[in-house]
Amino acid sequence: xxxxxxxxxxxxxxxxxxxxxxxxxxxxxxxxxxxxxxxxxxxxxxxxxxxxxxxxxxxxxxxxxxxxxxxxxxxxxxxxxxxxxxxxxxxxxxxxxxxxxxxxxxxxxxxxxxxxxxxxxxxxxxxxxxxxxxxxxxxxxxxxxxxxxxxxxxxx
Amino acid sequence: xxxxxxxxxxxxxxxxxxxxxxxxxxxxxxxxxxxxxxxxxxxxxxxxxxxxxxxxxxxxxxxxxxxxxxxxxxxxxxxxxxxxxxxxxxxxxxxxxxxxxxxxxxxxxxxxxxxxxxxxxxxxxxxxxxxxxxxxxxxxxxxxxxxxxxxxxxxxxxxxxxxxxxxxxxxxxxxxxxxxxxxxxxxxxxxxxxxxxxxxxxxxxxxxxxxxxxxxxxxxxxxxxxxxxxxxxxxxxxxxxxxxxxxxxxxxxxxxxxxxxxxxxxxxxxxxxxxxxxxxxxxxxxxxxxxxxxxxxxxxxxxxxxxxxxxxxxxxxxxxxxxxxxxxxxxxxxxxxxxxxxxxxxxxxxxxxxxxxxxxxxxxxxxxxxxxxxxxxxxxxxxxxxxxxxxxxxxxxxxxxxxxxxxxxxxxxxxxxxxxxxxxxxxxxxxxxxxxxxxxxxxxxxxxxx
Numbered sequence: 001x002x003x004x005x006x007x008x009x010x011x012x013x014x015x016x017x018x019x020x021x022x023x024x025x026x027x028x029x030x031x032x033x034x035x036x037x038x039x040x041x042x043x044x045x046x047x048x049x050x051x052x053x054x055x056x057x058x059x060x061x062x063x064x065x066x067x068x069x070x071x072x073x074x075x076x077x078x079x080x081x082x083x084x085x086x087x088x089x090x091x092x093x094x095x096x097x098x099x100x101x102x103x104x105x106x107x108x109x110x111x112x113x114x115x116x117x118x119x120x121x122x123x124x125x126x127x128x129x130x131x132x133x134x135x136x137x138x139x140x141x142x143x144x145x146x147x148x149x150x151x152x153x154x155x156x
Numbered sequence: 157x158x159x160x161x162x163x164x165x166x167x168x169x170x171x172x173x174x175x176x177x178x179x180x181x182x183x184x185x186x187x188x189x190x191x192x193x194x195x196x197x198x199x200x201x202x203x204x205x206x207x208x209x210x211x212x213x214x215x216x217x218x219x220x221x222x223x224x225x226x227x228x229x230x231x232x233x234x235x236x237x238x239x240x241x242x243x244x245x246x247x248x249x250x251x252x253x254x255x256x257x258x259x260x261x262x263x264x265x266x267x268x269x270x271x272x273x274x275x276x277x278x279x280x281x282x283x284x285x286x287x288x289x290x291x292x293x294x295x296x297x298x299x300x301x302x303x304x305x306x307x308x309x310x311x312x313x314x315x316x317x318x319x320x321x322x323x324x325x326x327x328x329x330x331x332x333x334x335x336x337x338x339x340x341x342x343x344x345x346x347x348x349x350x351x352x353x354x355x356x357x358x359x360x361x362x363x364x365x366x367x368x369x370x371x372x373x374x375x376x377x378x379x380x381x382x383x384x385x386x387x388x389x390x391x392x393x394x395x396x397x398x399x400x401x402x403x404x405x406x407x408x409x410x411x412x413x414x415x416x417x418x419x420x421x422x423x424x425x426x427x428x429x430x431x432x433x434x435x436x437x438x439x440x441x442x443x444x445x446x447x448x449x450x451x452x453x454x455x456x457x458x459x460x461x462x463x464x465x466x467x468x469x470x471x472x473x474x475x476x477x478x479x480x481x482x483x484x485x486x487x488x489x490x491x492x493x494x495x496x497x498x499x500x501x502x503x504x505x506x507x508x509x510x511x512x513x514x515x516x517x518x519x520x521x522x523x524x525x526x527x528x529x530x531x532x533x534x535x536x537x538x539x540x541x542x543x544x545x546x547x548x549x550x551x552x553x554x555x556x557x558x559x560x561x562x563x564x565x566x567x568x569x570x571x572x573x574x575x576x577x578x579x580x581x582x583x584x585x586x587x588x589x590x591x592x593x594x595x596x597x598x599x600x601x602x603x604x605x606x
Contacts, residue, residue, distance in 0.1 A: 056220065063220040064207040102220065110217030 022049035055099040081128020104141035166247040176238035201259035235318035240266035290360040292375040299326035350448030351382035365476035424457040542578035
């Protein structure tokens with residue numbers, strides 16, 4: 001009898017329409033990225049949008065309001081550690097890391113604070129290393145799990 | 157507005173009260189009352205409502221939320237819209253509203269209705285608690301007071317309107333309402349209100365005796381109180397006796413067997429209805445209880461028919477028990493001897509070889525059960541010593557010891573195993589009647605009634 005479920009409308013969110021919309025947002029960031037010689041092609045933008053969809057699925061999350069990929073691009077495009085050749089790959093990793101961290105911090109940290117944390121750590125202590133950034137993200141997650149907050153988290 | 161080709165109207169009974177909105181959409185599509193295009197628009201509108209809700213939930217700080225949370229929120233949104241849709245007179249009217257009004261508006265109005273239902277449920281609970289039946293049944297008060305208070309503390313219609321949060325342990329006669337969230341609580345409280353209003357027409361002591369007729373442990377059993385009270389009252393008026401004391405006796409049962417046997421379900425229902433109207437004349441029942449009892453008649457009739465068939469009518473029309481009239485046994489653990497005297501006694505037992513002498517010494521010196529339990533563990537008594545000691549004990553001391561060792565689980569020490577064996581040997585020599593009395597006393601001891 002209880003075959004009704006609440007996925008009634010949620011399926012629509014994962015449509016290719018959403019990916020197209022995200023790709024357009026990514027392409028719109030080329031104006032700012034171009035100042036630093038970082039420009040993405042349409043194909044690259046679609047690939048990043050696909051990574052976003054996969055990361056959301058893997059982390060069992062759903063995005064309803066705006067999205068963060070464009071915010072991530074705008075926050076990282078002026079990083080001294082990102083070059084033209086590694087730009088796309090770095091963004092793929094940053095997108096995965098963001099949603100992973102969002103889950104691991106139990107939704108207690110806002111999008112903006114999380115991006116700010118990633119940017120600060122990447123450009124500072126991590127010196128552009130994504131591996132070190134993952135370690136920092138793990139440390140932040142543990143800090144939150146022990147009852148800490150973003151404010152009380154101290155970087156090494 | 158384009159109008160779809162109407163195939164036939166929606167049958168109200170085909171709608172699921174728990175998932176009203178979803179089932180209404182399903183039926184509307186089935187009956188050709190809703191176009192696919194309209195459904196797509198609705199799905200889009202639902203996503204917009206969900207997005208707004210998620211934004212509110214994350215205080216605007218997060219663009220994504222866990223899928224599980226989103227599913228919960230969507231279930232809540234659908235439930236809230238369902239509350240609003242149920243308020244229309246017919247399913248067709250509800251569909252018209254769905255097609256003509258923005259979903260967001262239906263959601264907001266549904267939320268207002270949910271909050272209104274919360275206020276009504278609060279009021280209902282207060283009214284019930286003001287005149288709550290005085291009963292030792294722990295589930296009654298704990299559910300109506302503590303359980304429902306727990307619900308109000310946790311309930312958040314904004315994001316989780318479909319949640320019940322509590323287990324609602326006390327079983328109402330009409331069964332657990334097939335509803336969700338505040339609709340469940342409101343219906344549950346309305347049932348309790350009608351049942352409680354009926355039960356308080358009788359003296360709590362009479363209800364206590366009636367339920368003791370089922371089991372004296374009823375205080376710890378999640379059983380419905382209204383059913384046996386109503387049936388007992390009906391059983392009495394059927395025999396033209398006063399229903400007030402709920403005092404059916406075993407001689408009434410043969411008549412009730414005859415009265416209900418060889419009757420169809422409808423005939424039993426008719427007879428119960430007649431009895432109920434007669435009961436109402438005699439006792440001037442509250443209107444809410446009378447209406448509720450009428451709704452209960454089909455279920456009561458089924459119970460009676462089944463009991464007649466199984467010859468278990470005594471489990472339906474309960475015969476009250478009077479625990480206060482049963483003889484009470486007073487047993488005491490007695491005064492313990494001083495440590496010095498106890499030490500002396502242990503030493504003397506160790507110095508004595510003969511079993512008879514040891515036992516005489518124990519019986520003459522020990523006057524408390526606590527000392528006796530210590531002695532049998534501190535001195536090395538043999539099988540023969542235990543047999544002699546147990547056989548020489550007074551019946552009350554024997555039963556008291558027996559209650560301390562109801563089975564041989566976890567008896568690690570040899571002295572305890574020998575004591576248990578000796579107790580069982582003496583018990584096996586009892587007649588059936590004596591064994592029954594012993595078991596009754598032990599049960600009473602375990603219930604702390606002695």
